[in-house]
Amino acid sequence: MSKKIIIVGGVAGGATAAARLRRIDETSDIVMFEKGEHISFANCGLPYYIGGTIDDREKLLVQTVEGMSRKFNLDIRNLTEVTAINRNEKTVTVKRVQTGETYTEAYDELILSPGARPIVPLIPGLNEAKQLFTLRNVPDTDQIKAWVDGRNPQKAVVIGGGFIGLEMAENLHDLGIEVTVVEMADQVMASLDYEMASIVHEHIRTKANLILNDGVKSFEHEGSQIQLQSGETLTSDLTILSIGVQPENELAKNAGLAIGDRGGIVVNDYMQTDDPHVYAIGDAVEVKDYNQKTPTMVPLAWPANRQGRIVADTIYGKKTRYKGTLGTSIAKVFDYTAAATGNNEKTLKKLGVPYKAVHVHPASHAGYYPGGSPVSLKMTFDPEDGRIFGVQGVGMDGVDKRIDVLATAIKGGLTVFDLPELELAYAPPYGSAKDPVNMLGYVASHVADGDLTIVHHDEIDQIVADGGFLVDVRDPLEVEMGAIPGSVNIPLDEIRDRISEFPDDQPVYITCQVGLRGYLATRILEQHGKETVNLSGGYKTYACVNN
Amino acid sequence: MSKKIIIVGGVAGGATAAARLRRIDETSDIVMFEKGEHISFANCGLPYYIGGTIDDREKLLVQTVEGMSRKFNLDIRNLTEVTAINRNEKTVTVKRVQTGETYTEAYDELILSPGARPIVPLIPGLNEAKQLFTLRNVPDTDQIKAWVDGRNPQKAVVIGGGFIGLEMAENLHDLGIEVTVVEMADQVMASLDYEMASIVHEHIRTKANLILNDGVKSFEHEGSQIQLQSGETLTSDLTILSIGVQPENELAKNAGLAIGDRGGIVVNDYMQTDDPHVYAIGDAVEVKDYNQKTPTMVPLAWPANRQGRIVADTIYGKKTRYKGTLGTSIAKVFDYTAAATGNNEKTLKKLGVPYKAVHVHPASHAGYYPGGSPVSLKMTFDPEDGRIFGVQGVGMDGVDKRIDVLATAIKGGLTVFDLPELELAYAPPYGSAKDPVNMLGYVASHVADGDLTIVHHDEIDQIVADGGFLVDVRDPLEVEMGAIPGSVNIPLDEIRDRISEFPDDQPVYITCQVGLRGYLATRILEQHGKETVNLSGGYKTYACVNN
Numbered sequence A, B: 001m002s003k004k005i006i007i008v009g010g011v012a013g014g015a016t017a018a019a020r021l022r023r024i025d026e027t028s029d030i031v032m033f034e035k036g037e038h039i040s041f042a043n044c045g046l047p048y049y050i051g052g053t054i055d056d057r058e059k060l061l062v063q064t065v066e067g068m069s070r071k072f073n074l075d076i077r078n079l080t081e082v083t084a085i086n087r088n089e090k091t092v093t094v095k096r097v098q099t100g101e102t103y104t105e106a107y108d109e110l111i112l113s114p115g116a117r118p119i120v121p122l123i124p125g126l127n128e129a130k131q132l133f134t135l136r137n138v139p140d141t142d143q144i145k146a147w148v149d150g151r152n153p154q155k156a157v158v159i160g161g162g163f164i165g166l167e168m169a170e171n172l173h174d175l176g177i178e179v180t181v182v183e184m185a186d187q188v189m190a191s192l193d194y195e196m197a198s199i200v201h202e203h204i205r206t207k208a209n210l211i212l213n214d215g216v217k218s219f220e221h222e223g224s225q226i227q228l229q230s231g232e233t234l235t236s237d238l239t240i241l242s243i244g245v246q247p248e249n250e251l252a253k254n255a256g257l258a259i260g261d262r263g264g265i266v267v268n269d270y271m272q273t274d275d276p277h278v279y280a281i282g283d284a285v286e287v288k289d290y291n292q293k294t295p296t297m298v299p300l301a302w303p304a305n306r307q308g309r310i311v312a313d314t315i316y317g318k319k320t321r322y323k324g325t326l327g328t329s330i331a332k333v334f335d336y337t338a339a340a341t342g343n344n345e346k347t348l349k350k351l352g353v354p355y356k357a358v359h360v361h362p363a364s365h366a367g368y369y370p371g372g373s374p375v376s377l378k379m380t381f382d383p384e385d386g387r388i389f390g391v392q393g394v395g396m397d398g399v400d401k402r403i404d405v406l407a408t409a410i411k412g413g414l415t416v417f418d419l420p421e422l423e424l425a426y427a428p429p430y431g432s433a434k435d436p437v438n439m440l441g442y443v444a445s446h447v448a449d450g451d452l453t454i455v456h457h458d459e460i461d462q463i464v465a466d467g468g469f470l471v472d473v474r475d476p477l478e479v480e481m482g483a484i485p486g487s488v489n490i491p492l493d494e495i496r497d498r499i500s501e502f503p504d505d506q507p508v509y510i511t512c513q514v515g516l517r518g519y520l521a522t523r524i525l526e527q528h529g530k531e532t533v534n535l536s537g538g539y540k541t542y543a544c545v546n547n
């Protein structure tokens, strides 16, 4: 059963595949090509080394060429680029990066894990910009770190508000640099919907400058000035360009393998390209969305690692299906955590999938125990059967836990109706007797069942403008600190005594702080014959966007 | 549909049922009796108020009688004890605690949520002990707090190593008091198996004195001396008795309702006793183990809250089944977290259920990012189909998250084979590209599939004594710091060159630090024709127990 297997790319997907291949078969001939110097490094740690949170460069090198070769008896050839796949001969052409020397190497099975590279658009002045960097690997990191250490930059500009951009913003801020983040879209972190991203925006602005809806027009003065499309000019001593990544698909494309619309290598459920002896994994491939089964790209480490393992199993006859990617993702953004799993509202809209969405803001742990803070959660789900499509979470504490629980719930095929039944660990430092996930389930169940009608933050102003009756059931003191224009204040506790103040001939729209008291009000009013509509997430969700 | 509903007990289960009943029906007549002064208080916060972590007594009072009465339009009668259920008349007899006055009150439906009280055994000298306290409610808390503030105790003894005892130990330690914990069993925290509890023991001993396998024989000198069964004598300025709770079943028992072997009120899946108009919930009832369907008692807040909600729904015709209790539990024990869900090994043994168990000790987050620490996890599962029976976790960080994920996996019906597929949120501060839960799944899958044979910490010494060949595949430096007696050191990287040193005529037992390298060694050796057995959890699990 011994085979000659060639792997292109020696980091997340490639190194994982190599290790697993060896565990399955001691006798295979496994050659791993890596065009860079380093294999198996911690891509995800790079920003934190630049910022000094990770103090030792060695820690980034999870495995060395020698160490991994010995441990797994591998033929690892770093600084060697695979330049062509010769499918008919079942060989690859490779080039020694340092000497330019080329040769071919034969394979029985070929695994491509070449990753994705930072997108670098054609912006005037970009090539002349001296202090402009992208971040993908250890040499990039060394360059940025050397610039930071040697040039003592005062002002940095991060172009792109994705997770790598925001991690860089945080790390540069940690170094005492004044950071400006420029993002073309109206929000950072595409995994979040706008109102959830807005919570992140508010926090970023306490630490850095955030410019949304604007892009770079040109780099001037060797990059020390950045001209934005809006006309604004930024000065920059250090610029990070992180507007996304594109799959390294050239090898596959040139070999005539199918490439998807967004550039990802097309593979089947076994990570096999249209050539049965060529597999592709990781950032370079197009995957299936776990819920919707539509093609998508998710350049993250979990899929790369999982696919690396699966491909090794499949090559050795233990066929394992990759069932698609949920896209669970997370980022630390200064003191906040923003995370998501599954489909957000934007995606569902784009795909034309019917959905409902709810918002809650429960405390990360029991209110009476110190140190808690709100966990803002938004869930999308199928209005027909309550199937969970996706969840987003933003907060200072406990967000990762809830997103992981919900990612697990989705993989377990649980619906919103099952979430109240999750028996999660409760003691005051960790949660509540009804965990935020339980609460999310209760609220969504009501909406799915039709017991609760809701309206969203982006609809309520128009409703009021059109003459809708909006009642705010918070206490007057809370209302004073900010309320939705046009709302009438009738505190929850007074509703039963003031029923006559609510109209009979039109729906009663209700808001409170987070939605809970609004829901309690709907229960009372409905039983007094009123038609009610609650504002999802209450004033808190509204204020995220409107403040 | 309006009904007259009486609730006995106004805290976790009772108050939740009352709130939900009102949400369903504005017109019901809801009377909630509570023999104490306070309703809806934070039982779980009491130890932390004593220790000063919760600074304000008001915070313990989640709802007041007036506040809750108004908000939910309830008839709340505190300081009023229900003394009898007159099932034929459908009335209860109640007594005003302060005046002794009694009267009856009629019901259509009756909900019992009387809770459980601390067990107080007949120990000589107990009644004379001045500084001896149990902890259940606000008055108990006030008493302990007054003693702490007024008497300035130097030494405290906590009798019982359950979660309340350990929380008290931590909180008294936080006040600068020297604490001794006395536990009759060989371990604290019954939810854990011995080797997992041993990790907790080691940590407790850095903060307090821990006496295991010993009980109190008598209290002497008005309780200031405690005579243990071993002969040892402890002096104590403050003693907390927390050896468990017993269900408040007298009302039900006297009314002729069925009581289970352990004293819990027997209910069906709708929390209905054998009288269809009498429901019982919370600490007072016997529940079904979620996995094994056997009767059990789980006096925790999540079940009480969930059952309170369910019973209200059921009474109003929205019949909702309570599907059993997993027993998910968690406690902060000084700097550690100990948590569990489902069935541990002890329980499975007792029930005679066939199972397998595995141990892992992965890092709470990526090793290269600072602040991580091991998450020790033990999982039990069905060797036939891989169904997860239970998981225990101990560590300084990230334990709650993994237990919640696994509790969700169990409720989703996932098997050990599904755990590697959980797509959990990864960025360096939060986890690893292969999360501890994924790892647990990989390891258990191998064991379930028969690809990996394991042996446990409590078997290996005997195996070596019987002439078994045990190889330690760690590096010599690690071995120097402690190893299993009788093991031979052959580092992982040298195995391929030293194959001849491994026997062919007997199994090769393998140990490393946590089990991972041992597994890698099994892969190499098996393919060289050796029979291998790996030590589950490696030297780390062994050392928990043997150090």
Ligand SMILES: Cc1cc2nc3c(=O)[nH]c(=O)nc-3n(C[C@H](O)[C@H](O)[C@H](O)COP(=O)(O)OP(=O)(O)OC[C@H]3O[C@@H](n4cnc5c(N)ncnc54)[C@H](O)[C@@H]3O)c2cc1C
Pocket (backbone or CB within 6 Å): A008, A009, A010, A011, A012, A013, A014, A033, A034, A035, A036, A043, A044, A045, A046, A047, A080, A081, A082, A083, A113, A114, A115, A116, A135, A136, A137, A164, A248, A251, A281, A282, A283, A284, A299, A300, A301, A302, A304, B426, B427, B428
């Ligand atoms: C700064 C940064 C932070 C990140 N943070 C996170 C995070 O927090 N969480 C997360 O989930 N993901 C994160 N990621 C993404 C994650 O690192 C990738 O998803 C993952 O590494 C993809 O694995 P891969 O094997 O597909 O590609 P890579 O790990 O990028 O490996 C591909 C390798 O192939 C080599 N290669 C390409 N073409 C050739 C060729 N022709 N011949 C030879 N070698 C070739 C490349 O040099 C590269 O080293 C981060 C990435 C970066 C850059």
Ligand SMILES: Cc1cc2nc3c(=O)[nH]c(=O)nc-3n(C[C@H](O)[C@H](O)[C@H](O)COP(=O)(O)OP(=O)(O)OC[C@H]3O[C@@H](n4cnc5c(N)ncnc54)[C@H](O)[C@@H]3O)c2cc1C
Pocket (backbone or CB within 6 Å): A426, A427, A428, B008, B009, B010, B011, B012, B013, B014, B033, B034, B035, B036, B043, B044, B045, B046, B047, B080, B081, B082, B083, B113, B114, B115, B116, B135, B136, B137, B164, B248, B251, B281, B282, B283, B284, B299, B300, B301, B302, B304
């Ligand atoms: C110190 C402490 C810490 C805890 N920590 C945790 C934790 O971290 N996590 C967790 O999950 N659980 C914890 N618990 C357990 C949790 O509080 C209980 O499981 C939960 O409160 C049970 O709810 P219940 O409604 O059954 O009983 P309770 O909440 O105890 O309420 C019962 C009420 O009924 C009243 N009552 C009894 N009989 C009568 C009668 N005849 N007439 C009128 N009133 C009556 C009692 O006075 C009592 O107030 C803790 C408990 C304590 C004491």
Ligand SMILES: CC(C)(COP(=O)(O)OP(=O)(O)OC[C@H]1O[C@@H](n2cnc3c(N)ncnc32)[C@H](O)[C@@H]1OP(=O)(O)O)[C@@H](O)C(=O)NCCC(=O)NCCS
Pocket (backbone or CB within 6 Å): A010, A011, A012, A013, A015, A016, A019, A020, A023, A039, A040, A041, A042, A043, A044, A045, A062, A063, A301, A305, A309, B359, B360, B361, B433, B434, B439, B442, B443, B514, B515, B516, B519, B520, B537
């Ligand atoms: C380091 C690297 C080569 C490791 O690959 P790997 O050997 O597959 O992964 P791990 O070291 O995590 O080990 C996993 C294996 O050990 C086994 N294992 C883990 N813990 C175990 C334990 N306690 N007992 C027994 N077996 C254990 C698992 O079952 C798995 O083996 P399997 O795949 O044969 O089932 C690869 O992940 C890598 O290069 N990572 C760095 C790059 C990267 O991922 N970047 C993105 C994130 S920064």
Ligand SMILES: CC(C)(COP(=O)(O)OP(=O)(O)OC[C@H]1O[C@@H](n2cnc3c(N)ncnc32)[C@H](O)[C@@H]1OP(=O)(O)O)[C@@H](O)C(=O)NCCC(=O)NCCS
Pocket (backbone or CB within 6 Å): A359, A360, A361, A433, A434, A439, A442, A443, A514, A515, A516, A519, A520, A537, B010, B011, B012, B013, B015, B016, B019, B020, B023, B039, B040, B041, B042, B043, B044, B045, B062, B063, B301, B305, B309
């Ligand atoms: C305080 C207490 C009376 C609350 O009972 P409750 O009203 O059922 O619980 P909550 O306040 O958490 O509210 C839950 C309700 O609000 C709804 N809700 C929560 N957040 C919401 C939101 N953002 N939007 C709309 N509805 C929301 C839920 O759906 C649920 O209603 P439902 O049961 O009708 O579906 C009760 O839990 C109690 O007494 N607790 C203290 C005692 C205790 O539990 N001790 C043990 C732990 S220390």
